[in-house]
Structure formats: structure tokens, C-alpha cells
Amino acid sequence: MLEPHFCFRCNRPCLKQDLCKKCTTQLPWVTHLPTLKTAEINEIQSLFSHEEPISNWIHQFKYRNHLQLTSLFSELMLEHLNIPPSTEQIIAIPLHKKRLKERGYNQAELLAKKIAKHTKISYQPDLMIRHKKTDSQIQLNASQRQKNVKNCFRINPEIELSKQHILIIDDVYTSGATLNEAAKTLKKSALETQITAWTIARAS
Numbered sequence: 001m002l003e004p005h006f007c008f009r010c011n012r013p014c015l016k017q018d019l020c021k022k023c024t025t026q027l028p029w030v031t032h033l034p035t036l037k038t039a040e041i042n043e044i045q046s047l048f049s050h051e052e053p054i055s056n057w058i059h060q061f062k063y064r065n066h067l068q069l070t071s072l073f074s075e076l077m078l079e080h081l082n083i084p085p086s087t088e089q090i091i092a093i094p095l096h097k098k099r100l101k102e103r104g105y106n107q108a109e110l111l112a113k114k115i116a117k118h119t120k121i122s123y124q125p126d127l128m129i130r131h132k133k134t135d136s137q138i139q140l141n142a143s144q145r146q147k148n149v150k151n152c153f154r155i156n157p158e159i160e161l162s163k164q165h166i167l168i169i170d171d172v173y174t175s176g177a178t179l180n181e182a183a184k185t186l187k188k189s190a191l192e193t194q195i196t197a198w199t200i201a202r203a204s
């Protein structure tokens with residue numbers, strides 16, 4: 001027998017996903033907007049604008065152990081975002097090991113694992129390391145964010161990074177400071193690396 005699914009938003013039973021059709025249409029989608037790009041990242045694709053109820057769901061996912069959101073968000077990403085056909089590697093924005101210990105999990109990593117499993121693209125958990133513990137970005141403006149994350153990542157010297165197309169997964173794109181710093185770090189090791197980023201939401 002099929003397991004019953006209940007809508008995460010209205011709690012009504014629904015067919016297969018954890019979101020009913022009606023609630024799906026009422027969410028703040030951004031897929032109709034042009035995708036973003038930066039000097040470091042070829043394309044940044046996001047599902048939603050970072051507003052209610054999505055901002056609250058992301059908070060629950062990140063800080064309140066609502067890990068059932070892993071399936072919901074990863075399924076929506078797979079359904080609505082595009083993986084460039086040349087993608088060879090999936091990674092998640094890493095947490096510093098102290099923060100990972102406090103929180104117990106890395107929400108971006110949970111998404112990346114699901115997406116890799118579904119697409120059968122290789123997932124490399126240890127390719128990039130966050131060796132500098134950074135302050136929370138919430139109260140910072142764009143240039144402070146950039147300074148805060150500067151040189152916070154490094155590439156694991158034990159893993160060879162060849163010229164390839166990498167998909168990076170993160171939860172929210174705000175100023176882009178973290179994702180750009182990660183992309184910059186990857187490109188320092190392999191100049192011609194192509195980078196696509198997926199996030200659940202982006203600040204509008």
C-alpha cells in the first residue's frame with residue numbers, strides 16, 4: 001500500500017508529494033524570473049522568493065530539525081530547476097565542523113545527497129572544507145558579508161579537482177557572498193570549472 005502523504009502547509013492528505021496542488025500554486029515561486037549569474041557562477045537557480053511561508057520553512061529546516069523538508073525541497077528542486085547536462089559533480093556549501101557539531105546536520109548537504117542519489121551524479125562531501133568559522137551573516141550588509149566569508153573555504157588537498165562542471169547546493173541566496181566565495185575557491189584549484197548553483201530561495 002502507498003504511504004499516505006500530508007500537505008506540509010495545510011495538512012490535507014495529498015497524492016504523492018508533501019504539498020497539495022492548491023498550496024503549491026500559492027507559494028512565492030521565482031521560476032518565472034530570469035536566473036541570476038555572477039562573475040564566478042554561470043547560473044544561480046532558485047525555487048522561491050525568500051518570504052513567508054518559505055522563509056519560515058527554511059528556518060525550521062535549518063535550525064529546528066524539521067528534516068522531512070529535505071524530501072519536499074529536493075523533490076521541488078529536481079522538478080523545477082535544470083541541471084546542465086555537463087554536470088559531473090554535486091557539492092553542498094559546507095558548515096564549519098564546530099557548527100556542524102552544534103546543529104547535528106548540514107541542511108545543504110542533506111539536499112545535495114538526495115539530489116545526487118536521484119540524478120546519479122557523483123556527490124563529493126569532502127571536496128570543500130569550511131576551515132574558518134564565520135559570524136552569522138544575518139545582521140551584515142553585502143560588503144560585510146563578503147569580508148566575513150573571505151577565504152573561509154579551502155579545497156581538500158587529498159581530492160583531485162579536475163576541469164569539470166559542478167553543481168553547488170545551498171539554502172538561500174541573499175547577497176551571494178557565500179556562494180561566490182565557494183565558487184572562487186573551486187576556480188582557484190581548477191580554473192576552467194563551470195559552476196551552477198541551486199538554492200531553495202533567493203532574496204528579492
Ligand SMILES: [Zn+2]
Pocket residue numbers: 007008009010011012019020021022023024
Ligand atoms: Zn495544502
